[in-house]
Amino acid sequence: MMSGARMPDVILIGDKLSDVARHLGILGRGMVTSQIPQIERIFPGIPQLECTRCIMGDKRRVLYTAAKRMGVNWIVLEKDGPDGPGWSGMNPASMEEELRQEGYRVDVVDFTQGLEKAVMDAGRIFEREKEGARLIKGYGEKMAGLAETMPRNLGLKVAVFLGMVHPETGQHYLVAEGPDTFCCQHLLRPMGCEEVGGSLVSGEGPEVLQSLLALKDVRPDVLVFTGDAQVGLGLLHGELAEDRALLEVPALRDLALFALPHVSGGEPMDYPARMQQWIMAFSPFKNR
Numbered sequence: 001m002m003s004g005a006r007m008p009d010v011i012l013i014g015d016k017l018s019d020v021a022r023h024l025g026i027l028g029r030g031m032v033t034s035q036i037p038q039i040e041r042i043f044p045g046i047p048q049l050e051c052t053r054c055i056m057g058d059k060r061r062v063l064y065t066a067a068k069r070m071g072v073n074w075i076v077l078e079k080d081g082p083d084g085p086g087w088s089g090m091n092p093a094s095m096e097e098e099l100r101q102e103g104y105r106v107d108v109v110d111f112t113q114g115l116e117k118a119v120m121d122a123g124r125i126f127e128r129e130k131e132g133a134r135l136i137k138g139y140g141e142k143m144a145g146l147a148e149t150m151p152r153n154l155g156l157k158v159a160v161f162l163g164m165v166h167p168e169t170g171q172h173y174l175v176a177e178g179p180d181t182f183c184c185q186h187l188l189r190p191m192g193c194e195e196v197g198g199s200l201v202s203g204e205g206p207e208v209l210q211s212l213l214a215l216k217d218v219r220p221d222v223l224v225f226t227g228d229a230q231v232g233l234g235l236l237h238g239e240l241a242e243d244r245a246l247l248e249v250p251a252l253r254d255l256a257l258f259a260l261p262h263v264s265g266g267e268p269m270d271y272p273a274r275m276q277q278w279i280m281a282f283s284p285f286k287n288r
Contacts, residue, residue, distance in 0.1 A: 086265015
């Protein structure tokens with residue numbers, strides 16, 4: 001985050017919007033997000049009002065009530081679509097007209113025309129144009145360099161799992177990154193890897209995993225634990241104690257286990273730094 005952070009009286013709706021604003025040094029009084037796991041660790045102390053889909057659906061009143069309680073009349077919306085970076089399937093900007101009719105000041109940050117346009121929009125709205133220009137310049141340079149160093153055609157089977165811990169109850173959750181996730185589309189496939197962790201899920205959509213014993217069937221070459229990595233590593237450790245046949249899985253046999261940062265479409269400004277860590281982990285496989 002840039003120095004001189006400010007917290008204006010505004011509610012931010014959208015993951016990518018919140019991420020870009022944070023990197024511009026802007027924090028909202030409240031947020032509505034859905035893509036970034038355990039977001040309260042990134043934005044401690046900032047109320048997460050509801051998930052984006054809920055606010056866009058039948059819980060709009062939650063937004064109105066929170067805005068009134070906070071004394072906030074300014075709402076900034078993320079505009080998103082299939083052509084935008086990390087499309088989430090939701091477009092908060094569809095609420096623009098209704099919010100204006102309710103009397104709110106509304107601004108929109110447009111991601112449908114690319115990240116550069118969105119950052120410049122946000123810089124203008126939050127009066128941080130120079131910071132936005134610097135962000136885009138640095139981002140482009142980093143991404144160009146990483147594209148050159150990314151290993152290709154690795155031919156690896158990779159299982160990626162996201163671990164989460166509920167901030168209040170301490171309950172653990174482990175989910176598999178499926179083939180249609182941002183991580184698979186923008187990291188694994190470009191490196192020539194096949195995502196196989198999703199085959200541990202019986203149905204469509206996120207499913208909390210209670211066991212990793214099915215790894216014996218999919219036999220990944222590499223295991224990656226993201227988010228709260230200890231959630232997955234702890235489950236794996238317990239199952240190894242009960243079933244030593246898991247050691248025949250190539251990733252465990254060759255000790256190809258990594259704890260890497262979670263990569264989602266909701267955090268575009270953090271993508272270069274996180275991508276670099278993935279590249280560092282996978283680059284040694286070029287020589288195998």
